[in-house]
Amino acid sequence: MHINPGKAIDELITVLSFIVDVEGNKEYYHAWRVAVIASKLAGSLSKSKQRDIFYASLLHDMGAVGLTRHIIHFLRQENKPNRTILLSHPIIGAQQVSIIPKMNGVAKLILDHHEWFNGSGYPRGKTNKNIALGSQIIRAADSIDIALRDSHYQTFKSIKEKIIQSADKEISKNLARDAINILENKRFFSAVLNHRDIPELFYSTKTKIGQISMSKGIDAIGRTLEVIAQIIDMKHPFTAGHSQRVARYAMAIALAMKLNHDEITWIKWAGLIHDIGKLIVPRKILDKPGRLTRKEFKHVQKHPQTTYKILEMVSSLKDLAPVASGHHEYYNGSGYPFGLKAKESVLGARILTVCDAFDAMTSNRPYRKPLTHLAACQEIKSLAGKQFDPEIVNFALPLFKNLGL
Ligand SMILES: [Fe+2]
Ligand SMILES: [Fe+2]
Ligand SMILES: [Fe+2]
Ligand SMILES: [Fe+2]
Structure with missing residues (x-):
């Protein structure tokens, strides 16, 4: 069997992250949009860090597939039956992803993607330097994506206001400044906002990032499919x-x-x-x-x-x-x-x-x-x-x- 495992896994993660964001006939592109925004915020980091952040963005909410509706509906109004899944989804997601070879770094970023800079996040209430920069970047991108779905925040001025308010609370001041800078670019802002432009923006980001190379001999594809099986059954x-x-x-x-x-x-x-x-x-x-x-x-x-x-x-x-x-x-x-x-x-x-x-x-x-x-x-x-x-x-x-x- 001559299959490049890195390529196969990349394709599987791409399609999985698209499909879990489809609800009925709506395509939310949540993971793809978070990946695009996070990759832009991670632009000055090393290639391997960028790659981990990219894959962690695509997989960050996999632990939430068991919710009765897509997670983007739950972040503001939490209801009881879903609360346990909501609060544990970073842990579940990290556990699942860590089964895939070479994805330990990605799993760690997923674990902390709801931690807040000031310690009021979950699951562990970590603060500031104890949260990896990659997780902080995903937190920022995730928050921006959710806000942009609200008609209140669909102008640069209003989202800028929201990001300024979250500085030193949800994310660091530096990250808030970087986020404002990338959204100030009109082309990027409207491309992120417009669903039609997401696939193109996503694939061009993905090409720049490249694939994780997987060593031969380990059944990396099999393990990835085991993880996907768990997600399907959840x-x-x-x-x-x-x-x-x-x-x-x-x-x-x-x-x-x-x-x-x-x-x-x-x-x-x-x-x-x-x-x-x-x-x-x-x-x-x-x-x-x-x-x-x-x-x-x-x-x-x-x-x-x-x-x-x-x-x-x-x-x-x-x-x-x-x-x-x-x-x-x-x-x-x-x-x-x-x-x-x-x-x-x-x-x-x-x-x-x-x-x-x-x-x-x-x-x-x-x-x-x-x-x-x-x-x-x-x-x-x-x-x-x-x-x-x-x-x-x-x-x-x-x-x-x-x-x-
Ligand atoms: Fe999440
Ligand atoms: Fe999310
Ligand atoms: Fe079936
Ligand atoms: Fe079946």
């Missing part, structure tokens, strides 16, 4: 661990089928990321305890197609798209998104279909109790040739039966 409390279990089951089947090492890796990766399209399904639909309306069901059914579109954007891992997005295709052609029949769906996808269904059957849902492993196996057997590829069912059943429950 979106919906009833699916905790789902993506990782599906990946594990799929790997076991691929091994039993004696596929080669690359094929097994590919199937595992696809399993980890198969539900990434769910990130844009609103939480209130995913969490709905009762039956979904037709419209809501249609919305949920779109997620494998979204998975396809997202993975197509990751050029280094493009081949994952047909595998990951095929996990709701049925052997008899009555599945979705493309209605692929039998072997029109690739082998990896047919494996994932069985694993996804098995995990759904054996997991708790708000509207029904989980099936025992044995009952799920019987159900899968009865659907061989209809929903599932019978050959794969033959490999899967002995494995599922031996899961020890």
